[in-house]
Amino acid sequence: MKRTLTASQLEPFWAFVRGDLEPLAFERWFLGEQGMEQALGENLHWDLTCADYRDGSEVRRLRQLLKDVIHDDARCECKLLRDRDVIPMGCDGQDERFFATVDRIADHGGRQWWLYLSRCQACEQHWLVAQEERIYDDFFIIRLSPGEAQAIITDSRWPSIFQTYEEVLATGLAMSQPCRFFDPLAGSLVWTVEDLLDENPGITEARIAELLGIEPGHVTALRKATSSSSPRA
Ligand SMILES: [Zn+2]
Numbered sequence: 656m657k658r659t660l661t662a663s664q665l666e667p668f669w670a671f672v673r674g675d676l677e678p679l680a681f682e683r684w685f686l687g688e689q690g691m692e693q694a695l696g697e698n699l700h701w702d703l704t705c706a707d708y709r710d711g712s713e714v715r716r717l718r719q720l721l722k723d724v725i726h727d728d729a730r731c732e733c734k735l736l737r738d739r740d741v742i743p744m745g746c747d748g749q750d751e752r753f754f755a756t757v758d759r760i761a762d763h764g765g766r767q768w769w770l771y772l773s774r775c776q777a778c779e780q781h782w783l784v785a786q787e788e789r790i791y792d793d794f795f796i797i798r799l800s801p802g803e804a805q806a807i808i809t810d811s812r813w814p815s816i817f818q819t820y821e822e823v824l825a826t827g828l829a830m831s832q833p834c835r836f837f838d839p840l841a842g843s844l845v846w847t848v849e850d851l852l853d854e855n856p857g858i859t860e861a862r863i864a865e866l867l868g869i870e871p872g873h874v875t876a877l878r879k880a881t882s883s884s885s886p887r888a
């Protein structure tokens with residue numbers, strides 16, 4: 656299939672498979688395309704033409720079918736990842752598979768120590784990565800266009816996302832699960848409360864509790880640990 660479809664024809668298939676392109680939008684695009692019957696094979700082409708894209712199980716079946724067809728010799732994970740996605744650390748090896756081809760090429764530096772730019776050597780895709788290893792143990796990744804990546808590399812102009820740690824944790828809250836801590840005053844918790852308060856002194860304990868997946872009373876104890884600990888450089 657890859658040999659007979661152009662890269663721009665393949666991209667909507669990938670976007671549909673990973674869920675970035677809504678089923679009905681994919682259907683509209685697909686029905687408007689000409690000359691793909693030979694590349695897809697008669698059966699698959701017919702399936703994609705006649706399918707009910709409002710039927711969730713039908714859409715799952717088509718996604719799997721297409722994935723098997725287009726992922727046969729992929730050299731990296733990029734195409735399967737959504738434009739905004741989460742990769743857990745050390746869970747079923749997905750992070751190892753992703754970083755096997757993806758290199759860190761520029762650190763944001765400064766206050767945003769969690770943020771960097773990466774590039775895949777196999778497909779040249781650039782990713783913005785927020786590495787959250789305190790509360791959620793995840794990599795939050797954003798697919799960047801070549802222009803967005805170039806702005807970082809040549810002008811140090813970074814996208815506006817993930818500029819605060821609160822935003823990084825809010826992404827975790829929306830897309831992942833916080834870790835459970837055996838030590839209620841674990842450094843990861845104390846430092847995070849400290850950073851959130853530094854960033855935004857007006858943040859409420861309820862909001863901190865929500866972001867860290869703990870009880871509000873626990874935040875009060877962590878704040879005490881923060882103010883009693885010696886100031887960090
Ligand atoms: Zn790649």
